[in-house]
Amino acid sequence: MPKAYWIANVTVTDPENYAGYQALAPAAFAAHGARFLARGEAETVEGRDWQRRVVIEFDNIHTARACYDSAEYRAARAKRAEACEADIAIIEGLD
DSSP: OOOEEEEEEEEESOHHHHHHHHHHHHHHHHHTTOEEEEEEOOOOSSSOOOSEEEEEEESSHHHHHHHHHSHHHHHHHHHHTTTEEEEEEEEEOOO
């Protein structure tokens, strides 16, 4: 089964409240064996200009979805709901 990835584009609009997300999300990622491959500012060459881009690797698509749907990550998402704009995709890698 191929690896899977979260590709997240984020613009933080309320850094103080976004800190609540940052405090909770690592537990969800650790519980699902996530590995951060890229994180931070990026040069936008086409499309919407997001403040941050993140690429997170998981062992497979099922684990990537389980992380997103986990109680730990739902709690983290609730903290960031009003603190940022986000666009997150889960994509299966190639063999």
